[in-house]
Amino acid sequence: MSMLARTLGRAALQAAATRSLHISTVLREESNYGANRTTCTLIPGDGVGPELVYALQEVFKAANVPVDFESYFLSEINPVLSAKLEDVVGSIQKNKVCIKGILATPDYSNVGDLQTLNMKLRTDLDLYANVVHVRSLPGVKTxxxxxxxxxxxxxxxxxxxxxxxxxxxxxxxxxxxxxxxxxxxxxxxxxxxxxxxxxxxxxxxxxxxxxxxxxxxxxxxxxxxxxxxxxxxxxxxxxxxxxxxxxxxxxxxxxxxxxxxxxxxxxxxxxxxVGGAGVVAGASYSSEAVVFEPGARHTFAEAVGKNVANPTAMLLCGTKLLRHINLPTYSEVVQNAINKVLNDGKVRTKDLGGQSTTLDFTRAVIANLH
CATH class of the missing domain: 3.40.718.10 (Isopropylmalate Dehydrogenase)
Incomplete structure (x- = not known):
């Protein structure tokens, strides 16, 4: 009986290893096709932005996505720690792609300027077209x-x-x-x-x-x-x-x-x-660059540090980025993992009626990367 169990266990491990090898081979071929790694500017943003960006980075790391992030802290409500706008603009102009969390806008400017940091960024990069694709997601009842x-x-x-x-x-x-x-x-x-x-x-x-x-x-x-x-x-x-x-x-x-x-x-x-600010991704286009960010611009400041924010919108920004830089297989792997978690309904953040945390959802997506 024990020999049979060992044989079945070996067979299961071999099947899993073969499936994993096949997936990694497909992704490696795509990575080789795309030649070198891509550098993407990263702006964590305010509120829960850094937590959502961390979730995206963990998923990319688990999927071996060939993207490196050039991170800049840009903030209007925390100007002392904020990077210079011209440095961030220069990075985006160089890299052509950016993942961005939402920037909070104070009711009154500290320097008396009527233009917000968001507006300055869009103007300097001429990000004239904001595109938000709103669609029903599997397993999310509306x-x-x-x-x-x-x-x-x-x-x-x-x-x-x-x-x-x-x-x-x-x-x-x-x-x-x-x-x-x-x-x-x-x-x-x-x-x-x-x-x-x-x-x-x-x-x-x-x-x-x-x-x-x-x-x-x-x-x-x-x-x-x-x-x-x-x-x-x-x-x-x-x-x-x-x-x-x-x-x-x-x-x-x-x-x-x-x-x-x-x-x-x-x-x-x-x-x-379709489910709220936590499930919709967006992108802003100029003739030279693209900035991917959540479609509904809310910092969710009251949830900072509570590990309750839904990372779906930010993860979907990641899939859009991967399609844009011609890495469709990686995009499909991450997209399918998100859909599987949402469709199963076992791991849901509070905004979708569940009790799971940001980290729980991120781990569930990583577990379904295949």
């Missing part, structure tokens, strides 16, 4: 199923231009900047994205019925660009109606293109439809 929407937001002008002043005591004027050049650019990005990813429809979100010149210009640019893509259906929708339609029938949306402020609102609303 009111609506099979959501698959991409929200493309122009994020270098609009209400986030930091141009405001108090003309007389008690009266503040805020300038919203809309230009034809940047509106055309984001519209073309949206239609190019739809074409490349076999999407059928682009919806322009606006408030041109009230802001007839500013949003009117944005809408006009979207309409002009749409004529160059006859195979892509184009529709326009007022932003307040958009929010109602999203909570009542989100499946009608495919690709959405928005000005700055509306995009921030729609991103967060859409994230809530």
């Amino acid at each position: 009111r609506h199923e099979n959501i698959d929407t991409v929200i493309i937001r122009e994020q270098t002008e609009g209400e986030y231009s930091a141009l405001e002043h108090e003309s007389v005591p008690g009266i503040v004027e805020c300038l919203k900047i809309v230009t034809a050049k940047k509106s055309m650019r984001i519209a073309k990005f949206a239609f190019d994205y739809a074409t490349k990813n076999n999407r059928k429809k682009v919806t322009a979100v606006h408030k041109a019925n009230i802001m007839k010149l500013g949003d009117g210009l944005f809408l006009k640019c979207c309409e002009e660009v749409s004529k160059l893509y006859p195979r892509i259906q184009f529709e326009k929708m007022i932003v307040d109606n958009t929010t109602m339609q999203m909570v009542s029938n989100p499946n009608q949306f495919d690709v959405m293109v928005t000005p700055n402020l509306y995009g921030a609102i729609v991103d967060n609303l859409a994230s809530g439809l």
